[in-house]
Amino acid sequence: MVVQKKPPLDLSKLKVPTHMAVIMDGNGRWARKRGLPRQAGHRAGVENLRRVIDACVEFGIKILTIYAFSTENWGRPESEVRGLMRIFSHVLDQELDELHAQGVCLHHLGDLSGIDPHLQRKVLGAIELTKNNTRLILNVAFNYGGRAEILHAVQQIIADGIPPEQVTEELFSSYLFTRGLPDPDLVIRTSGEVRVSNFLIWQAAYAELYAAPEYWPDFGREALYQALLDYSQRERRYGRLPEANES
Numbered sequence: 001m002v003v004q005k006k007p008p009l010d011l012s013k014l015k016v017p018t019h020m021a022v023i024m025d026g027n028g029r030w031a032r033k034r035g036l037p038r039q040a041g042h043r044a045g046v047e048n049l050r051r052v053i054d055a056c057v058e059f060g061i062k063i064l065t066i067y068a069f070s071t072e073n074w075g076r077p078e079s080e081v082r083g084l085m086r087i088f089s090h091v092l093d094q095e096l097d098e099l100h101a102q103g104v105c106l107h108h109l110g111d112l113s114g115i116d117p118h119l120q121r122k123v124l125g126a127i128e129l130t131k132n133n134t135r136l137i138l139n140v141a142f143n144y145g146g147r148a149e150i151l152h153a154v155q156q157i158i159a160d161g162i163p164p165e166q167v168t169e170e171l172f173s174s175y176l177f178t179r180g181l182p183d184p185d186l187v188i189r190t191s192g193e194v195r196v197s198n199f200l201i202w203q204a205a206y207a208e209l210y211a212a213p214e215y216w217p218d219f220g221r222e223a224l225y226q227a228l229l230d231y232s233q234r235e236r237r238y239g240r241l242p243e244a245n246e247s
Contacts, residue, residue, distance in 0.1 A: 009225050011059065015232035017185035019063040020056070021207070023199055024049070026191030026215030033215075039083045044217035046091055055221040056136060057102065059228060063137045063181060065109070067199050071145035074114075085119060088142070092122045096129065103135025109177040110144030111152075139178065146201035149177055178203055186231050188224075190216040208234050 024045055031041030049066065056064050069084060099106065106127050112120045123142070153175035157167060173179065183203040187196070190212045196204065210227045212219055 006221065009222075013232060014059065014225075014228045016060045016228065017208075017231060018061070019065070019182050019184045019186075020061050021065040021067075021184040021187045021200055021204065022052070023067045023187070023189040023193075023197060024216040025189055025193055027217060029191065030215035030217045038080060039087075041215075041217065042084060042087055046087055048217045048219065050095065051220050052224060053099070053102075053104065053136065053138065055224050058221075059224070061136070063139065063184075065139035065141060065178075065184060065200065067144070067197075068140050068142045069110075069144070070141075070198060071110075071143060071148050072198065085116065089119050089122060092126055096126050099138070100130050100133065103133045104130060105133040105135075105137045106130045107137060107139045109139050109141040109149075111148070112143065114143055137181070139181075141199065144177070144199075146196075146198045150202055173202070176202060183207065185236075186210060186227070188212055188219075188227050190214055190219045206236070208236065 027041035027045040028038040029041070030044060031038050034040075053064065068088070073084070074081060108123055108127060112123060115123075153172060156175050157172070162171070178200075183205070184200060184207045186209075187200065187204050187207045188210045189195070189197075192211055192213045194209070194211045196209075200207075208231055210230055212223055212227055214223050
């Protein structure tokens with residue numbers, strides 16, 4: 001079997017984000033364009049995730065958050081949801097050892113309580129196995145919604161009896177699923193769509209947004225490089241004026 005060499009890329013041009021988040025969109029349209037069932041698109045999307053993880057490690061990204069399954073996705077046809085759950089389970093069986101060997105630390109964002117108990121155990125086992133890895137943190141937003149996350153944080157703050165005057169942005173962030181992690185610097189959505197779809201709506205308040213034209217299965221190493229080039233040319237202001245104009 002011939003192993004194709006990766007084409008050289010000028011990494012010196014990149015200002016690499018510490019935390020990158022991705023809305024993996026377009027699997028179904030990728031499949032339809034090829035006359036394939038939607039499940040084929042989801043499987044192709046999973047295969048592409050491996051390539052993107054490899055590229056993130058190569059480019060020096062420390063935290064990758066992926067939108068794998070939203071709270072709204074339960075409204076899809078039951079056969080598609082069952083197929084997605086089978087794919088997730090299969091990925092854990094087939095990819096976990098390699099991810100662990102590569103130094104990937106798996107985190108889960110979302111609510112596992114509505115998931116099949118067997119799959120829950122697999123997810124928790126994967127988190128436990130990889131908890132001490134430090135090369136790349138991979139947050140998997142699975143049964144996740146940004147509004148649900150905020151409601152959950154508010155409920156926990158109330159349950160802990162914290163007075164309203166003590167609720168700061170820092171304290172609130174400590175009740176989110178991403179507690180202890182920096183907010184995303186860059187949010188990428190594939191397939192050309194330009195909306196956040198209830199994804200990290202607190203954490204991504206000042207993230208740079210990038211709409212990639214490729215469907216997710218086609219968004220590989222070179223497409224990620226182009227997204228990072230675009231990000232590298234931006235000036236992040238966080239609501240402030242550039243320093244030269246502040247006076």
